Amino acid sequence: MKNQNRNTRGLRAGGYSIALSAVVIAAVVVLNLLVGKLPSSITKPETSSVKLYDFAEQTRAVAEGVDEDVTIYVWAEKASADPTIDEFLNRYAALNSRISVKYVDPALNPTFMEKYTEEEPSANSLIVESGKRFRLVDTGQIYTYSYDEQTLYYYYMSYGTMPSPDVFDAENAVTNAVDYVTTDVLPTVYALSGHGEIALGSNLSKRIDAENIAVETLSLLTAETVPEDCDLLLIASPQQDITAEELEKILAYLENGGDVLLYTGYVNAASENLAKLCEAYGLRAETGIVFEQASNAYGTPYSLIAEIDSHAITEPLISAKSNVIVPIAHGIQTIDAYRSTLTVTPLLSTSDGAYLKNPETMESVEKEDGDKAGPFMLAAVASETVGDKTGNFLWVASDVFFEDSSALYGNTDFIMNLFGYTCEKESAVTVRSVNLAIEPLVISDSASKLWSVVATIVVPAAAVLAGFGIWWKRRKR
Incomplete structure (x- = not known):
C-alpha cells in the first residue's frame, strides 16, 4: 500500500512537472512571437558610433506623413540582401504602416525591372512606388563617395580598383524618393x-x-x-x-x-x-x-x-x-x-x-x-x-x-x-548622409603649427625632464 501511494505521488509530481514544462514552453513561444512583432529599433538597439539608423526629424516627418500606400521593392533575394540596407528598410517601414518592403528575386523574376528601367540595376537597388509615380534608387545612390570624379579616376588608375564607399546615403535617397512619389507638385x-x-x-x-x-x-x-x-x-x-x-x-x-x-x-x-x-x-x-x-x-x-x-x-x-x-x-x-x-x-x-x-x-x-x-x-x-x-x-x-x-x-x-x-522643400534642408569613415578634424594653419610644436618639442621635452627627475631622485638614495 505504501509503495502504491509512493508511486501515485511520483506520478502526480511527474504530471505537475510535465504540465509546468508545457506552460513554460508555451510562454516562451508566445513571448518569442510577441518579441518578433516588436520593431527592430527595440529588438536590435543600434550600437554603431555613426548612427546609421538614427533618423532625422525631417525623415520622420516625411515618412509619418505618408497617407497613401508606398511600396519599396528590393532587387535581391531576401536571404542574400545587403544586411545594412535590409535593417535600414525594416526600421524605415516601421515609421508608417502605409510603407511596405518587398523583395524581388532576380532569378525568379528576371523581367520585373523592365517596366522601371531599360538598364540592368545593381543588386540591392530599390524601386519606391506609389499610385502617382515611382523612383529608382540604385545601390550607387545608397553607398556613395565623398570624393569627386577626378579623384576617383586617379585612384582607379593608380590602384586598378575603386575605393570602398565612405558614405551611407540611404536615408537621404529613400526619404527623397518617398517624398517624390507622394508629392502632388514638384518644384x-x-x-x-x-x-x-x-x-x-x-x-x-x-x-x-x-x-x-x-x-x-x-x-x-x-x-x-x-x-x-x-x-x-x-x-x-x-x-x-x-x-x-x-x-x-x-x-x-x-x-x-x-x-x-x-x-x-x-x-x-x-x-x-x-x-x-x-x-x-x-x-x-x-x-x-x-x-x-x-x-x-x-x-x-x-x-x-x-x-x-x-x-x-x-x-x-x-x-x-x-x-x-x-x-x-x-x-x-x-x-x-x-x-x-x-x-x-x-x-x-x-x-x-x-x-x-x-x-x-x-x-x-x-x-x-x-x-x-x-x-x-x-x-x-x-x-x-x-x-x-x-x-x-x-x-x-x-x-x-x-x-x-x-x-x-x-x-x-x-x-x-x-x-x-x-x-x-523642407526635406531638402535636414535629411543628410552618414559618413562611414571618420571625418578629419578641420585645423587652421596656426593651430596646426602650435600642435606640431607641442608634439615634436613640448611632449618629448617633458618626457626627458620626467626621466631625468626620476633618475636624479634614485641617485640621491
Whole structure:
C-alpha cells in the first residue's frame, strides 16, 4: 500500500512537472512571437558610433506623413540582401504602416525591372512606388563617395580598383524618393542661359535631382517673362553681362514674390547690369579676392573657414556644428542706403582679420598697406515682402564653391539648404548622409603649427625632464 501511494505521488509530481514544462514552453513561444512583432529599433538597439539608423526629424516627418500606400521593392533575394540596407528598410517601414518592403528575386523574376528601367540595376537597388509615380534608387545612390570624379579616376588608375564607399546615403535617397512619389507638385528651378554661365558640378546636379527638384534652362532673351512655375531662378556666374531688358524681367519676377540665387566669381561680380540687380536688393560686390589670417584659413589663405550667421537656411549647419569652406571668394557689402522694406541678412561671413587683394597687382598673399580690411559677407540673402508675397535674393560670392572639388564638410549641405529654402522643400534642408569613415578634424594653419610644436618639442621635452627627475631622485638614495 505504501509503495502504491509512493508511486501515485511520483506520478502526480511527474504530471505537475510535465504540465509546468508545457506552460513554460508555451510562454516562451508566445513571448518569442510577441518579441518578433516588436520593431527592430527595440529588438536590435543600434550600437554603431555613426548612427546609421538614427533618423532625422525631417525623415520622420516625411515618412509619418505618408497617407497613401508606398511600396519599396528590393532587387535581391531576401536571404542574400545587403544586411545594412535590409535593417535600414525594416526600421524605415516601421515609421508608417502605409510603407511596405518587398523583395524581388532576380532569378525568379528576371523581367520585373523592365517596366522601371531599360538598364540592368545593381543588386540591392530599390524601386519606391506609389499610385502617382515611382523612383529608382540604385545601390550607387545608397553607398556613395565623398570624393569627386577626378579623384576617383586617379585612384582607379593608380590602384586598378575603386575605393570602398565612405558614405551611407540611404536615408537621404529613400526619404527623397518617398517624398517624390507622394508629392502632388514638384518644384522647378530655371537656370538662366545665354551668358556663358558655369554649370553646376555633376555631383551637385545629381544631389539636386535626388531632392526632387527639376532644373530647366531659361533664356530671357527670348522669353517674355520668368515662367509662373519657377520656384527659383538660378544665375550661375554669367561670364557676360545680362542685358537691361533681362534685368527688368528679373526684377519684375522678384517683385512678384520670386526667388533668385546668384553666384559669381571675382572676375564677373562687377558687371554693370548684374551690379544693378544686386544694388536693387541692397548689396554690392567688393572687387578682388578675400584672404584670411592663418587662424581662419583652410590650407591656403584664400580658402576661407566661414563664420556661419544665424538664419533659417543655416540653422541646420549651426546645430550640426558643420564647417563651410569658401574658396576664392570676392567680398559682399551692403550699399550705403537701401529701402526700408528690404531685410538684408548675412549667411556666411569672414572674420574681422580678413583682407581684400587685387589678384592682378598683388605681390604677396600677406596683408599689405592698401589692402581693404574686413569683415566681408561671403553669402547673403535680401528679402522683401510686397503684399502677401515675399521675394528672396540670395548671393554667394564664389563660383568655385559650386564645383565638385569644393564638395567637402558642410558646403553641399549649405547649397542644398539654399535650394530647399527657396523651393519650400523642407526635406531638402535636414535629411543628410552618414559618413562611414571618420571625418578629419578641420585645423587652421596656426593651430596646426602650435600642435606640431607641442608634439615634436613640448611632449618629448617633458618626457626627458620626467626621466631625468626620476633618475636624479634614485641617485640621491
